[in-house]
Amino acid sequence: MKTFFDCIPCFVHQSLDSVRMTTTDEAVHERLLREVLRTLAEMDMRQSPPAMAKRIHRIIREMTGQADPYHDAKERFNRLAMDIYPELAAQVERSANPLETAVRLAIAGNVIDMGVNHNLSDEHVHEGIDHALDAPFEADIAAFGEEISNAANILYLADNAGEIVFDQLLIKQLLAEKVTVAVKGSPIINDATMEDAETTGLTKLVKVIDNGSDAPGTILEDCSDDFRRRFDEADLVIAKGQGNYETLNEVGRDIFFILKAKCPVIARDIGCHVGSLVLRRSRSTIMKEGDSHAKR
Amino acid sequence: MKTFFDCIPCFVHQSLDSVRMTTTDEAVHERLLREVLRTLAEMDMRQSPPAMAKRIHRIIREMTGQADPYHDAKERFNRLAMDIYPELAAQVERSANPLETAVRLAIAGNVIDMGVNHNLSDEHVHEGIDHALDAPFEADIAAFGEEISNAANILYLADNAGEIVFDQLLIKQLLAEKVTVAVKGSPIINDATMEDAETTGLTKLVKVIDNGSDAPGTILEDCSDDFRRRFDEADLVIAKGQGNYETLNEVGRDIFFILKAKCPVIARDIGCHVGSLVLRRSRSTIMKEGDSHAKR
Numbered sequence: 001m002k003t004f005f006d007c008i009p010c011f012v013h014q015s016l017d018s019v020r021m022t023t024t025d026e027a028v029h030e031r032l033l034r035e036v037l038r039t040l041a042e043m044d045m046r047q048s049p050p051a052m053a054k055r056i057h058r059i060i061r062e063m064t065g066q067a068d069p070y071h072d073a074k075e076r077f078n079r080l081a082m083d084i085y086p087e088l089a090a091q092v093e094r095s096a097n098p099l100e101t102a103v104r105l106a107i108a109g110n111v112i113d114m115g116v117n118h119n120l121s122d123e124h125v126h127e128g129i130d131h132a133l134d135a136p137f138e139a140d141i142a143a144f145g146e147e148i149s150n151a152a153n154i155l156y157l158a159d160n161a162g163e164i165v166f167d168q169l170l171i172k173q174l175l176a177e178k179v180t181v182a183v184k185g186s187p188i189i190n191d192a193t194m195e196d197a198e199t200t201g202l203t204k205l206v207k208v209i210d211n212g213s214d215a216p217g218t219i220l221e222d223c224s225d226d227f228r229r230r231f232d233e234a235d236l237v238i239a240k241g242q243g244n245y246e247t248l249n250e251v252g253r254d255i256f257f258i259l260k261a262k263c264p265v266i267a268r269d270i271g272c273h274v275g276s277l278v279l280r281r282s283r284s285t286i287m288k289e290g291d292s293h294a295k296r
Numbered sequence: 297m298k299t300f301f302d303c304i305p306c307f308v309h310q311s312l313d314s315v316r317m318t319t320t321d322e323a324v325h326e327r328l329l330r331e332v333l334r335t336l337a338e339m340d341m342r343q344s345p346p347a348m349a350k351r352i353h354r355i356i357r358e359m360t361g362q363a364d365p366y367h368d369a370k371e372r373f374n375r376l377a378m379d380i381y382p383e384l385a386a387q388v389e390r391s392a393n394p395l396e397t398a399v400r401l402a403i404a405g406n407v408i409d410m411g412v413n414h415n416l417s418d419e420h421v422h423e424g425i426d427h428a429l430d431a432p433f434e435a436d437i438a439a440f441g442e443e444i445s446n447a448a449n450i451l452y453l454a455d456n457a458g459e460i461v462f463d464q465l466l467i468k469q470l471l472a473e474k475v476t477v478a479v480k481g482s483p484i485i486n487d488a489t490m491e492d493a494e495t496t497g498l499t500k501l502v503k504v505i506d507n508g509s510d511a512p513g514t515i516l517e518d519c520s521d522d523f524r525r526r527f528d529e530a531d532l533v534i535a536k537g538q539g540n541y542e543t544l545n546e547v548g549r550d551i552f553f554i555l556k557a558k559c560p561v562i563a564r565d566i567g568c569h570v571g572s573l574v575l576r577r578s579r580s581t582i583m584k585e586g587d588s589h590a591k592r
C-alpha cells in the first residue's frame with residue numbers, strides 16, 4: 001500500500017511521541033521535528049507507510065543515541081499479556097469454535113500498537129479483548145481452517161510486543177510444530193523482537209526467526225535472505241497487524257492478514273469501518289481466484 | 297502564544313482539508329502538502345499559530361487560484377445561525393441572568409471553527425448550544441458586567457462566520473451603541489469578513505470595521521493603522537475565539553477573551569480542560585492586578 005496524504009500528519013505526531021520518550025530536551029524535540037518535516041517534504045509517496053516510519057525512527061535513534069526507546073513499554077505490555085494469558089487460553093478451550101475465538105483474541109492483541117496509540121493503557125487492552133470477543137466478524141473461519149490443515153509449513157509474521165502473547169493462542173490452534181514465527185530484526189516502535197519472543201516464552205512453543213529488518217512491517221527487499229527464502233517457501237503466510245498489511249497487501253502470494261483496522265486510511269483501503277476485526281486473504285490471491293495458478 | 301510542537305501535525309491536517317475544498321486534483325494536494333511541510337520545517341516557532349496559518353492559507357490560495365475556499369461553508373453557517381437566532385434571543389430574554397446566558401451562547405457559536413473541525417455538521421452546532429447552556433462556567437460574570445458598564449467604547453473582535461450571529465446576543469447586552477465589531481480584512485479559513493457582517497445583519501445593529509489582515513487571529517503589526525488606533529483607544533476589548541487568544545494573550549492591555557477551548561494546546565495554556573467554556577481576562581492584566589496602572 002502506498003502512503004496516503006492523510007498518513008503525513010500521523011507521522012509528524014508519531015515522531016513527536018517517540019522523541020518525547022527518549023528525552024525531555026525540547027531543543028532535541030524541535031531539531032527532530034524539523035528534520036522529519038524536511039524528510040516528509042521530499043519523500044516518495046509510492047513507498048508504504050512502514051518504509052517511511054523506518055526512516056523517521058532511524059533519525060530519532062541517531063539524534064538521541066537511544067537504540068530502543070520503547071523498551072520499557074514493550075516489557076510492560078508483555079507482562080500484562082502474560083498475566084491475562086491463562087484466562088484467555090481457558091476461554092479458547094471452552095469455546096464452541098476455538099479457532100474463531102483464537103483469531104478474535106489474536107486481533108484483540110493487535111490493539112497494542114504504539115505507532116497508532118501512544119498513550120495506550122491497560123484499560124485499552126482489556127476493552128480491546130471485550131470488543132474482539134463480541135464484535136461482528138465476517139471472516140470465513142472454516143476456509144481459513146481448511147487452508148491451515150492443508151499447509152505443512154506456516155510462516156507467522158508477528159507484529160508487536162504484548163501482542164505476541166495473544167498470538168500464542170492462535171499458534172496453538174495452527175499446531176505449533178508447523179509454524180515458524182518471524183519477529184523484527186531490531187527495535188522499531190513497539191514491534192516484537194527476539195528479546196520479546198524469549199521473554200514471553202514464544203521461543204519455547206515454536207521456532208522463532210528474525211526478519212533482519214528494522215521496518216514496522218515486512219519490506220521484503222529489506223529483509224534477510226533467510227527470511228525471504230522462508231517467506232517464498234511457506235505453504236501459508238499469516239501476517240499480523242497494519243504494518244504487515246501495508247507492506248505486503250500487493251505482494252503476489254497467498255497471505256492471510258489478521259488485524260484490527262485502527263485508522264481511517266487502512267479501513268478505507270480494506271473497505272471496512274475503523275475498529276473492525278479483519279481476517280483477509282491477500283488481494284492478489286482474491287484477484288487470481290479461479291485461475292489455475294500454483295501457489296508459487 | 298507561541299506555536300507549540302503539537303500544533304504542527306494539526307497544520308498539516310488543516311492544509312489537506314483546505315486544499316481538498318478547492319480541488320479534487322491529487323497532484324495539487326501533493327504539491328501543496330510538500331510546500332507546507334517545507335515551510336513548517338523552517339518556520340519560526342516563536343510566532344503564534346495564526347501567523348503560521350496565514351502563511352499556509354496564502355500558499356493554498358496562490359496554488360489553487362481560489363481567494364475564498366470556505367465561501368459556501370460560511371454562507372451555510374450564517375444561514376443556520378440566523379435560522380435559530382430568534383429562539384436563542386428568546387432564551388436570553390427569559391433568563392435569570394441574561395448577560396451570562398448571552399456569553400454562554402456566544403461561546404456556543406465558537407464551535408463553528410473549521411480550522412479545528414473541518415467536518416462540522418449542523419448537529420455539532422446544536423450540541424454546542426446545549427453544552428454551552430448546561431456546562432459549568434466559572435467566570436466572574438458580575439465583574440465582567442461591571443467592566444462593560446464602565447466602558448464608554450468597546451471593541452469586539454469577531455471570530456467566525458455563523459458565530460457572528462451568536463455574538464449579536466452578547467452585543468445587545470453590551471448596548472450596541474457602545475460597540476464596534478472588527479472582522480477580518482480578507483478571507484481566511486471560515487473567519488467572518490465584512491460580507492458576513494452584511495449578510496447576517498450585523499452591520500445594521502452596530503458599527504463594523506475590518507482589521508485589514510488575513511490572519512485567523514489578530515496580529516497587531518499585520519492590521520491597518522485605523523484598526524490599531526481603535527484597539528489602543530477602546531476602553532474594553534472583547535476577543536472571540538482561539539485565534540484571537542493565541543495572538544493577543546501576551547499583549548499588554550486589558551482584554552476579555554471569550555471562547556471554547558477546543559484543542560489540548562490551548563486548554564493547557566489557559567489551564568482548563570478541552571471543551572471548557574472560557575471568559576478570561578488577559579494574563580497581562582491579571583499579572584498587573586493590584587498595581588496602580590492606568591488602563592493605557
